[in-house]
Amino acid sequence: MPTALITGATSGLGAAFARRLAADAFSLVLVSRDALRLAQTADQLKLRYGVSVEVLPADLGTEEGLSRVESRLHDGVDLLVNNAGFGHRRHFPDVPVEDEVRMLKVHCEAVLRLTLAALPGMRERDRGAIVNVASAAAFFPRGTYSASKAWVVNFSESAATEIRNPRIKIMALCPGFVRTEFHQRAAMDSGSIPGFLWLKADNVVRAAMRDLALGRRVSIPDARYKAIVAVGRLVPRGLQAYVSQRIGR
Template identity: 50%
Template sequence: MATALVTGASAGIGRTFATQLAARGHDLVLVARTTSRLERLKAELEQQHSVSVEVLPADLSDRLDMQLVADRLADPDRPVDLLVNNAGFGLKKPFLAGEIRDEEEMLTVLVRAVMVLSHAAALSMRQRGNGAIVNVSSVAGYLASGTYSAAKSWVTVFSEGLASELRGTGVTVTALCPGFTRTEFHERAGIKGHGIPDFMWLQADSLVKACLEDVDRGKVISIPGPQYKVAATALRVLPRPIVRAGKLARKHRPQ
């Protein structure tokens, strides 16, 4: 039976990944900061889907905790077949209005953790000749909207580069680039999302389902929702001054 490791698994998109992967029959390694939430999810998934669930509490802004997760991914005796790098958070304040330590912590989780865990997983998977990595990015990576946007741009381009490096090895890499999604993300970041029309909001269940189907096909970039496929295409071809000046870039931040 295949095993998937999901970071940020206790809530939002990460929890949805865990639930859908369990329904597919995957055993799971659940990573998040709050042990109690992980334990509740473990009990729920084991009861509903008869899978084995391992709880691995870790704060990915802490380098020692991050290394514990990397070591679990590299363990040859307990192979992980699918890594979902989902953990992350956003900041409400503009770059110059906030504390630099908060920006550094966010970059550690959004960038360094993705790099370190992808490295550990890809080496192990390549040696076995199979596996998949999903890096949760965002259509915000196509905007010019502070550190979060820049970090998600890095995640997308990094994923494309790693996918090319692993071509022909049996290991795939997919960057998931959702837009506004109804989860705890915006509430925890203090981003209210007022003025965003209903049709721009995605549901976590449908976007995760679409992403897993893209993973099955070996697709490198997964953009759920026709509205965001159009938006991402437009943002890639628009002149950069327009992207920098856009109201969306200044006021809102997708997942």
């Protein structure tokens, strides 16, 4: 039975990945800061899908938390989903520097270190996959969040190129606005976001798993966001920033 480790696994896309992979008969290792919610999520998945679920409480914004997850990955997994992340309510440069640095640690350092921890076992077995959750925001200039997600996209493509093994897949997932707890946790007002731009988490995961199977290095789920990103690449960066600010983060 294959094993998948998912960070940020108790809500949103992380929880959707957990449901999908449990339905596909993966054993799960779930990582989250909230130990109580982690245990509840594990119990629900075991009851519904009858799979093995290991819980690993860890805060990826700390050295201790990162080291704990690295140690577990050294034991080997077949699929790593780097999903943990968060947003800021305030705009750059009004966000406290310690919060900005924490974002870079979770979005960038954790993705780098956990990918490096997972790869030796995958290379030894000559198979495996890594999904790094980025965002459609990676293609538009909008503060540290967008910048950090742009790094995730570039890193994922670069890592996949360097590995040079079609049996080991590394993919950046770039969804748009998804109905999750993301905006609520960041105390963001999402009222300015047009309704037609919202995606369902389960649909995003379904598209991601399809693109992963096809060997794509960047997955932009949903035709609406494929079009938005394609058009965004053709217009000046200043116009990109203006549209991004008008629509919302």
